[in-house]
Amino acid sequence: MSRRPGNPSRRLVDGGGLPFVGTIHSKTRSSPFLTIGLVLGAMLLVGFCYHQSGGSRNDLEAVSRVEGSTSCTVEVQRAIPILKKAYGDSMHKVLHVGPDTCSVVSKLLKEEDTEAWGVEPYDLDDADASCKSLVRKGIVRAADIKFPLPYRAKSFSLVIVSDALDYLSPRYLNRTLPELARVSIDGVVIFAGYPGRQKAKDSELPKFGRPAKLRSSSWWIRYFVQTSLDENEAVVKKFDQAATKRSYRPACQVFHLKSYS
Structure with a gap:
């Protein structure tokens, strides 16, 4: 009955790249620690979206609720x-x-x-x-x-x-x-x-x-x-x-x- 949903993380990519890219470029020279933190945050966000998309069968019910x-x-x-x-x-x-x-x-x-x-x-x-x-x-x-x-x-x-x-x-x-x-x-x-x-x-x-x-x-x-x-x-x-x-x-x-x- 259930079908594996599409990967929600695609919405991050299809929208024109990761949401923090512009911020990273504007702060690179002034704060390298901030750059590293934002990059790690973006990676964690993508990983979370992948996990919610069906990385584990235990999440299937939660994902199905999102799909309605x-x-x-x-x-x-x-x-x-x-x-x-x-x-x-x-x-x-x-x-x-x-x-x-x-x-x-x-x-x-x-x-x-x-x-x-x-x-x-x-x-x-x-x-x-x-x-x-x-x-x-x-x-x-x-x-x-x-x-x-x-x-x-x-x-x-x-x-x-x-x-x-x-x-x-x-x-x-x-x-x-x-x-x-x-x-x-x-x-x-x-x-x-x-x-x-x-x-x-x-x-x-x-x-x-x-x-x-x-x-x-x-x-x-x-x-x-x-x-x-x-x-x-x-x-x-x-x-x-x-x-x-x-x-x-x-x-x-x-x-x-x-x-x-």
Whole structure:
């Protein structure tokens, strides 16, 4: 879902050179120490811009905010330690549903005592070698989530979905959400985008078939009530406590639903 942004440091160069050049020339004779300081400052500024442009995967979420978009799939990866605190043993057998699920599954499999599977709602034609390996092993599979999931009831302790429900109309949500609850034992975690944040660039819309329909928290809560899906208040409290302790602030809306009894 997420794409590596262009390098913000280009704005320093395209504007006609580094912003301190004129100052450097005018002060060279009178203050060589000032010249050296300004040059070092300019180099640090360029380095900072490069780092923010994607030098580290941990900065991806921050960069996406600047561009006006947020990948909830990336957010799932950031939230794994918080989810483990909130769900405990329920993180033993996890299904992730959403685009770029291979990255989430790969990270979950690195966690101790955690089994993970994934469902990619779109094609996997451009998947990398690591993802194709997960597909060959049957750990990750492509499936249209508008139809019944290819799993038996209560196959997973926890189901996590991101960057997928935002693209479904209520008609298909009525089918997909009950399916997610059906295959889970201890709950469903939904990572949904906030209204006003663009989820896909125009060039990506053909892949998704429709633009994201970002809903408010009140919309989702009304929808859960109408479809008899209850929020897990006990888990919500644990999640919030763990998030506060770790100074974690989700860039997406996070909902915790109970499975069907």
